[in-house]
Amino acid sequence: MADENGILLECRKVTKLFGDDGNTQQVLKMVRDGVAKDEIQSKLGAVVGVREASFQVHQGEFFIIMGLSGSGKSTLIRTLIRLIEPTDGEIIIDGEDVTKMSEDGMRKVRRNKVAMVFQHYGLLPHKTVLENAEYGLKTRGISWQERRDKAQSAIDRVGLSGWEQYRPSALSGGMQQRVGLARALSHDPAILLMDEPFSGLDPIVRRQMQHEFARLQEEEDLTTILVTHDLDEALMLGDRIAIMRDGEIIQIATPDELVTNPADDYVASFVEGASPARFMVARTIMSEEPLTAREGDPVEPMLNQMRERKIWSAFIVDNANKVTAVLSYDALNRAHQSGTGAISVGRQARKPVTCDPEMAISDIFPLVLNTRHPVAVVDDRGALEGVITKNMLLEALAHDIDYDEDEVETPSSETTTEQANTEVTSV
Numbered sequence: 131m132a133d134e135n136g137i138l139l140e141c142r143k144v145t146k147l148f149g150d151d152g153n154t155q156q157v158l159k160m161v162r163d164g165v166a167k168d169e170i171q172s173k174l175g176a177v178v179g180v181r182e183a184s185f186q187v188h189q190g191e192f193f194i195i196m197g198l199s200g201s202g203k204s205t206l207i208r209t210l211i212r213l214i215e216p217t218d219g220e221i222i223i224d225g226e227d228v229t230k231m232s233e234d235g236m237r238k239v240r241r242n243k244v245a246m247v248f249q250h251y252g253l254l255p256h257k258t259v260l261e262n263a264e265y266g267l268k269t270r271g272i273s274w275q276e277r278r279d280k281a282q283s284a285i286d287r288v289g290l291s292g293w294e295q296y297r298p299s300a301l302s303g304g305m306q307q308r309v310g311l312a313r314a315l316s317h318d319p320a321i322l323l324m325d326e327p328f329s330g331l332d333p334i335v336r337r338q339m340q341h342e343f344a345r346l347q348e349e350e351d352l353t354t355i356l357v358t359h360d361l362d363e364a365l366m367l368g369d370r371i372a373i374m375r376d377g378e379i380i381q382i383a384t385p386d387e388l389v390t391n392p393a394d395d396y397v398a399s400f401v402e403g404a405s406p407a408r409f410m411v412a413r414t415i416m417s418e419e420p421l422t423a424r425e426g427d428p429v430e431p432m433l434n435q436m437r438e439r440k441i442w443s444a445f446i447v448d449n450a451n452k453v454t455a456v457l458s459y460d461a462l463n464r465a466h467q468s469g470t471g472a473i474s475v476g477r478q479a480r481k482p483v484t485c486d487p488e489m490a491i492s493d494i495f496p497l498v499l500n501t502r503h504p505v506a507v508v509d510d511r512g513a514l515e516g517v518i519t520k521n522m523l524l525e526a527l528a529h530d531i532d533y534d535e536d537e538v539e540t541p542s543s544e545t546t547t548e549q550a551n552t553e554v555t556s557v
């Protein structure tokens with residue numbers, strides 16, 4: 131389904147104008163010239179709903195569109211399947227520009243490739259849960275038996291087994307939204323679009339649904355585009371987040387990048403309340419200069435190097451830079467004292483604790499606490515990318531705390547890594 135780069139959906143400079151009757155080209159020119167939304171509205175009476183939005187969504191990605199009310203989120207997500215006609219730009223779904231499609235072709239895309247979940251569920255009140263779940267399949271002319279099977283499977287996946295014969299009015303808000311989700315999932319859509327699906331729910335139910343949906347997204351490898359104005363939701367669920375203001379996407383970033391490196395004051399004010407420690411990932415805080423050795427390397431130069439760099443743990447890597455073990459200075463020194471000349475994984479080394487570069491640092495704490503060595507950050511083939519020490523974690527957390535500037539001296543970034551490493555084995 132996705133192209134060779136894994137891209138399932140791409141927006142290229144999508145613009146949506148409202149109230150532009152008769153002067154579309156003139157308004158579009160102003161949009162291209164960067165004239166502000168307010169000015170365009172006061173001069174020509176047209177509202178720029180979405181302004182030259184460009185982004186790509188990859189297979190399996192959870193892509194979030196976030197912004198204040200009126201920033202253009204709903205307009206943008208609806209233009210993707212032309213529930214609202216875009217005024218300009220291209221929308222490529224599964225290799226085809228849907229803006230050039232016939233109405234019939236577009237209907238096929240909506241039925242077969244993309245499913246949408248709305249904020250207000252959009253359920254049919256007189257039909258049962260099962261009938262609601264299979265409704266989209268019915269319009270596709272799928273046989274009764276297949277419809278039932280698919281709808282039942284979707285109902286089971288969203289945790290509504292046993293409720294098949296009830297009508298929506300008998301269900302709580304959270305359960306009604308599950309029906310909406312089941313209906314979307316019953317299509318096995320390549321892309322799931324969701325416009326504030328959880329915002330009508332009570333806070334506790336909302337959190338629960340978010341967690342469940344995160345699990346579903348992961349397990350079923352869904353590709354999801356979700357609109358929200360809830361920062362916590364965006365940071366918790368999103369692989370990447372697009373921030374909108376006045377119809378424009380002003381930053382697209384991972385949660386980690388967004389909280390550590392907001393593009394401007396608007397984004398900064400958005401993510402102000404977020405705790406970096408919750409969203410920073412291993413890659414951001416790791417040191418990229420771990421001390422490494424190969425099996426069979428001479429012991430003495432390694433000991434010298436460790437003393438010089440004041441790093442008391444070294445990782446043993448193979449020819450593919452795969453980490454096989456970690457060695458402490460003490461163990462190596464003992465081997466040296468007893469006359470061992472070459473580094474050997476068997477006797478002197480320990481099994482390293484490793485983590486993924488994208489692991490949230492809140493998940494790394496327990497790992498770091500369980501080893502006196504740094505944690506090795508490795509890619510999916512096990513190759514070493516960097517190390518994380520206790521001090522690096524504390525550093526990251528410290529950015530979360532309001533220092534009294536006079537009392538606390540923040541170490542300069544140059545010395546941090548070294549200091550962090552020196553303290554590892556003294557624990």
Ligand SMILES: Nc1ncnc2c1ncn2[C@@H]1O[C@H](COP(=O)(O)OP(=O)(O)O)[C@@H](O)[C@H]1O
Pocket residue numbers: 148149177178179180197198199200201202203204205206
């Ligand atoms: N049918 C419409 N006619 C005129 N203006 C609209 C229409 N729909 C949306 N808009 C305007 O487009 C902008 C974006 O709206 P919307 O996409 O609903 O924002 P959000 O979903 O982020 O709250 C707003 O300025 C809104 O007033």
Ligand SMILES: [Mg+2]
Pocket residue numbers: 203204205
């Ligand atoms: Mg909206």
